[in-house]
Structures are given as structure tokens and as C-alpha cells.
Amino acid sequence: MSVFVNKHSKVIFQGFTGEHATFHAQDAMRIGTNVVGGVTPGKGGATHLGLPVFDTVAEAVAATGADVSAVFVPPPFNADALMEAIDAGIKVAVTIADGIPVHDMVRLQRYRVGRDTIIIGPNTPGLITPGECKVGIMPSNIYRKGNIGIVSRSGTLNYEATEQLTALGLGTSTSVGIGGDPVNGTDFVTVLRAFEADPETEVVVMIGEIGGPQEVAAARWAKENLSKPLICFVAGVAAPPGRRMGHAGAIISNEADTAAAKMNSIEELGHYVARNPAQIGETVLNAMRERGIAVK
């Protein structure tokens, strides 16, 4: 078990023949991901990495039975590509692009109403179930199979936490990047709910940032609904207020969404908090020992 993707997932790449898609499709296949083909409009009928290329997602789904898509399409065309994936019945679409216009995402989220495709991203490294399936751009060699579910807004901070866990002999069930944009496909609560339902996940790590209410909202949800220990870190304690730090999501608009305020609220809700980004791994290990959870 795992969440969203596993060894049975049939993965296609949208924008398959591009440089980054090619590099990460190869890496995904190396760790065992079942990549079944790709889509590049205008290149249908060709073969890439030994796999079929289709003009549309609908054709790819019909021919391969694909249920997961890694969307490597440039920002101006990305929302359209996601709608195409939803229309074709893809179950999980992961969109990597950084720089999708926010209004496009607002329209996309409206398009999804009444349909059950899970959208991960945009502006995310994607998700990985180590040893089984990678849909994204993360360096797969830092992940080790285990019982810790990770969800983060930032991609590189997800890698940072993972490296710390791996160095301590800890492993990941599934790692999910929900992305740094203000309007994104999947929120923390959706991922926490999936981790709660997954028997293989015994511990959950949530990594947030300054700006917005969602970390605290998720921590509040977890207090009532998550039976597994939750360890959190929120980046941006040293960030000056009112400034946009890379991610459009990362603006401190009022007192309540500074990093320190969020970590205080999360701690008050009874969860574990790592105050130092270099001590995420240690905090997880201590929490596991305290709760009698096996290190694996």
C-alpha cells in the first residue's frame, strides 16, 4: 500500500518528448515505475524511449489503460493539458510547471467539480512511492522505502527532509509535494486523509511555509481525524513580513500566518514541531520512539 500511486499505476507523460520529461521518465523507469507511453501533440505514432507517443491523452488511455499522468507541459498550456487529462479519465495527474497563471488554476478547479481526478501541483516535484512509482522530478535515489508519509508545499525542502530521514535509517511510504502556488489541486487535508487510510503509513510529516491558513487548518483536522503522529516544520521564520519569497503562496499577509505563529498553533494542537529545518529527521525519530513505532 501507499497513497495515490503504486507499482500497479500505469503512467503516461504529457509533453513526453521534452528534455525534462525524457530525463525523469528514464529515472522513473529505473526505479520500477510502469511508464506505458506519452503524449506530444503532433508526434502521435512515433516511439520515444521505446514507448508509444500519442497525439491526445484520450488515445493514450484507450491504447494503454493509463491511469496516472505526469504533466510536463509549459505553464501557458498547462491548465489545458490538465483538463485534457481529467476529460480522458486519468485518476491522478501531477503537474510540475512553475508559473501557471492563477486564473487558469481557478478555472481548472471549477472544471474539476463533479469529477474525481486528483490533481497534484502545480509547482511541485510530484509524488513518489519509493521502489514502486515516481511521478515527478525528485531525485529518486534519496528515497528509501518505509512507513513515513511526507507532504510538503516546497519541493526542495521535501528533499531536504527526506535526506535527513534516510540518513537516520528511516524510510518513506509515499512523498507528496502539493506545490507552492496559491491555488493548487490538492490541499494538505486531502493528503493527510489518504495517509490516515493507508495501513503502510505509520507516521506523517507535514512541511509548510509562511502565508495562508492551510497548515494550521490541516493540523486542526489532524487533531480530530489523524490517528498517526504528525510532525511539522514551517519554513520562513527569518523571512521579512510582506515580501513574496519565490512561491506566490509565500506572502505573510497578517500576523496569524507567519511561520512562528503557525508552528505555535500546530504545537498547541498537540502535534510535534521541528523548529530547526536541520532537525526534521531527528524530531521524527524522537516522535517514533516516544510512540513506540518501529523504525523501518
Add this chain to the structure above:
Amino acid sequence: MNIHEYQAKELLQSFGVPVPVGGVAFNPTQARQTAEELGGSRWVVKAQIHAGGRGKAGGVRVVDSLDEVKKAAESLIGRRLVTHQTGPEGSLVQRVWVEQASQIQKEFYLGMVIDRGTQRITVIASSEGGMDIEEVARVTPDKIVKEVIDPAIGLRDFQCRKVATAIGLKGKLMPQMVKLMKAIYRCMRDKDALQGEINPLAVVGGGDEARLMVLDAKFVFDDNALYRQKQITEMRDLAEEDPKEVEASSHDLNYIALDGNIGCIVNGAGLAMATLDAISLHGGSPANFLDVGGGASPEKVTNACRIVLEDPNVKCILVNIFAGINRCDWIAKGLIQACESLKIQVPLVVRLAGTNVEEGRKILDESGLAFITAENLDSAAAKAVAIVKG
């Protein structure tokens, strides 16, 4: 991207929103001339800078003669205006907006913003106009009205009537409010605005002459959508932005100056923030936030080093790269290129991890240059702080 008040008013007018008749002026003579052409006997002269809080800072003058218009413009143009949003150095006023003064009966607040919670454009309105809306929300939250817009349906008349009723706009003013709100919504949607704020929205003129008027407007647009917004892109005023941030963005880098002495080059906003946090926890002080983003080429890394080093306070550079879509070998090549072309004198602490890390480390080792390598975030921050503390 921010625009000036006068640009927002001109834009709103093109969508059919009522704004006072006025004109922009770049010097006092022009200001006087504009007022004369506008006619009337009372004018408002408003300093045009992006920062808010202009009224309280003396940037808005109401005057009763053409000579006073000129004097007001003289006292504003070419001076730095300090408001609670500009910082102590203030913002240089390069132009003023001159408009006919309105007979204000009552002021309201009307805003539209892409709300993260609902993931839709949400209307925020209040009967308490002319005040800071965050303050209103804190002190009298019951005076704030919200209405969520379905992007597939658009803003409906009945929603506008709900808002109008809730803030006390009745009679002939109600249909005006419906028309005005729908126009502002169209402007937000068509121009990729993230936020539009009308404060105040005023009822001007008395009795049968009473009508709605936008007296101040602040709009923020989505940088990621500028590729399809030519008109908005042309409104960008680079003089309002930090020149180093402008230069960085021209190289597709995200740079924000801070006041410490450890220069930072990191990939990814989250890790960049965490790097600042780690430096602070070790008792150091970061000189900047810099996100090189994904797919950083050697040229991009060189540009990043140059921009960081333009800050004379920088005593050490901390490079923290956890490559996913990036590749450590490209970063390493970029650092070597930067050391050679920029003749970097300050120590460079480098932490590489992730995609192609072995190749990256090998390139650094074989360069013969004096990089201080670090195995992880904690030791990288510790080494950088130790260097600046001597």
C-alpha cells in the same frame, strides 16, 4: 505586478467604471494646466507611488486654486514620500494625478481577491470606507461582507444586490453598484488581476445627483500571466521596484535583499527560506533570499553570484542546492565559471545534494578552487556563520 492609481483608474474607466475626471502630470506646470483644463474650483493632487498610506503621509492635497495646484505638485514631485509601507527611505514621487474634487456623501470599501480558501475570486465589501480593511476585519468583523464568484458562471446581478444591500446602498445606487461590481470583475478576469481594491468607493453629489465613484484604486496583477497581458505589462514602472530585484528577475532569478552579511544562493523557495532560518538559528544573518529556480544553467548560477556580490555587506556566500530538476554538475560548472569570471574574493560554502551529486562534487574537487564543501544543511549554515564571525 503593481500599477499606479492613475493607471488603475484609466483601466477601470475603459471597463465602464465611474472615476473622477482627471489627468496625470509629470511637473508642476503640467499639473496646473491639467487642473485648468479639467475646470471646477477645487482639485485633488495625489502623489503617484505604488505604496499605500499616501493620505496620512501628506501625499494627497485638496486645493482651491490653480496656483495651489501648482504649489502642491511642486511640493510632491521630485521628493521622497515616506508612508508606513515604503520603509524609512520612502519612494520618489515622479508624477501626480490631478482630479476634480468630489462632494463625498459617504465612503465604502470594495475589494476583489483570489481567495486561497475558496480558490475563487471573492468579493469583500464594507460600509466602513477609507479605512484599512484589515483593521475593520479585526475590530468589527460583522461589517465585512463576502461573496464568492463561480468562475464558470461569473458574478451575478443578485450577488451584487446582496452586497449592495448589506453595506447600505439602496434606491438608484443599487443598480449602479451592480454595474460597477460586474465591470470590476470583468477587469480582474480579463487582465489576470490577483487583487483589486477600491478604497474608498464613494457616493458623491446629493439628492437626485447621487452617484457612485471610485476615488482610489489599487490593483495587483499576476506576473505569471504577463505574457498574455501586453497592456498591463506596458504599465510596469521599474522605478518603483528595487533595481537589483529587477535585474535578478531579468535573469529569471528570485532575489530579495535583506540586511545581513551571508549571501545565499539556493534552489527552491522553501529550501531558500529554510536556509535563512538555519543561518539565523546558528546566530548568523542572511544578506539575501535568492532562488535560482529549476533548470539552473551555469550562466544562471554565474548571474546569481554576481547579483549577490553586488551587496558590499556580503562576507561569505552559502550555496545550498538540492537538485531535483536541477543537476549538481551544472551548478558546479556555474560556480567555477563564476569564480573565474567574477574573481570572487569571499569564501564560498557549497552544499550539493540530489540529482548528479557525485558528478557535481567531482567537478568542484578537481577545479583546484578553494570551495568549502558541506555535507548537509546544518553544517553548511554552521560553516558560513563561523566564517563571518571570524
